[in-house]
Amino acid sequence: MREATRPDTLGPVIVISVLSLKGGVGKTSVALGLAGAAAKRGLKVLVVDLDPQGNATSILQARHGRANAATVLEHPTAESLQRAVTKTAWSFKDGRVDVVGSDSELIRFDAWTGKRNFVPKLARAMKRLEGYDVIVIDCPPSLGALTREALAASRLAVVVTTPSYFGAQGAERAIHEINEIRSSVNPDLRFAGIIVNRLREKTEEHRYRKRELIAIHGPSAVLKPSVPERVALQQAESTGEPISAVKSAGARDVAKVFDKQMARLLKMARDADASQSD
Ligand SMILES: Nc1ncnc2c1ncn2[C@@H]1O[C@H](COP(=O)(O)OP(=O)(O)OP(=O)(O)O)[C@@H](O)[C@H]1O
Numbered sequence: 001m002r003e004a005t006r007p008d009t010l011g012p013v014i015v016i017s018v019l020s021l022k023g024g025v026g027k028t029s030v031a032l033g034l035a036g037a038a039a040k041r042g043l044k045v046l047v048v049d050l051d052p053q054g055n056a057t058s059i060l061q062a063r064h065g066r067a068n069a070a071t072v073l074e075h076p077t078a079e080s081l082q083r084a085v086t087k088t089a090w091s092f093k094d095g096r097v098d099v100v101g102s103d104s105e106l107i108r109f110d111a112w113t114g115k116r117n118f119v120p121k122l123a124r125a126m127k128r129l130e131g132y133d134v135i136v137i138d139c140p141p142s143l144g145a146l147t148r149e150a151l152a153a154s155r156l157a158v159v160v161t162t163p164s165y166f167g168a169q170g171a172e173r174a175i176h177e178i179n180e181i182r183s184s185v186n187p188d189l190r191f192a193g194i195i196v197n198r199l200r201e202k203t204e205e206h207r208y209r210k211r212e213l214i215a216i217h218g219p220s221a222v223l224k225p226s227v228p229e230r231v232a233l234q235q236a237e238s239t240g241e242p243i244s245a246v247k248s249a250g251a252r253d254v255a256k257v258f259d260k261q262m263a264r265l266l267k268m269a270r271d272a273d274a275s276q277s278d
């Protein structure tokens with residue numbers, strides 16, 4: 001595999017957390033969709049699977065090594081993080097996706113320790129990690145301690161929701177958590193927006209729920225375009241391929257959306273860097 005050339009314009013590593021209050025809304029699908037889109041652009045991407053269920057780890061077909069996300073939280077150092085990195089088959093002309101796999105032991109780190117006692121571990125381990133342009137963290141389906149670890153280590157936070165009755169409420173709680181982490185331990189964190197997933201464009205109820213999200217959170221808070229519901233995504237996950245490698249109209253629809261969203265997130269991170277250095 002050829003070494004990737006890191007685009008000069010990119011700036012420091014961009015860490016993106018993908019989270020939601022609710023389970024099953026598509027966090028893992030979105031996290032891997034964004035990771036695949038970034039790698040396709042020629043970037044070196046690391047996926048950190050912070051969900052004890054380990055779905056991202058399974059889809060990426062990473063072997064369950066002795067070093068994993070749980071051992072990183074146990075010993076939060078750059079060396080322990082480096083040891084936990086596994087290669088995956090997701091490699092493109094220049095870019096590629098590596099993964100820090102999940103482990104069921106991660107559940108131990110989801111215990112509530114109280115906000116005052118929160119000392120971020122993942123952020124500490126990631127501080128000196130080199131060799132990546134983008135790090136995508138797949139969060140568990142709760143706003144507990146593991147999600148706080150992810151947010152404390154991130155520059156951008158993406159909230160995933162489905163166009164449903166509880167969607168707006170769940171997004172609000174997730175945004176509240178992002179604001180808490182920004183005001184307590186990570187002033188660099190920025191709420192990047194809500195990704196509406198599994199949108200059935202022809203269903204009036206779905207269009208209504210999307211309009212509702214825009215009305216509550218504002219048009220710039222709902223990232224465009226939304227991810228349509230396509231079985232191609234499920235097929236890609238079952239074969240462990242990036243969606244861009246699947247040759248079907250549905251797969252192309254979804255891949256195009258992740259490309260656009262990733263471009264948006266990269267721009268957002270660059271703009272935030274530029275305004276900080278002003
Ligand atoms: N846009 C989509 N179109 C069709 N199926 C989808 C779409 N997004 C996700 N799915 C499917 O929905 C299921 C749940 O998605 P996913 O695992 O990404 O959700 P999650 O939020 O990560 O779940 P959990 O909270 O359990 O971690 C998966 O089977 C996935 O393939």
Ligand SMILES: [Mg+2]
Pocket residue numbers: 027028029051055056138139
């Ligand atoms: Mg998941």
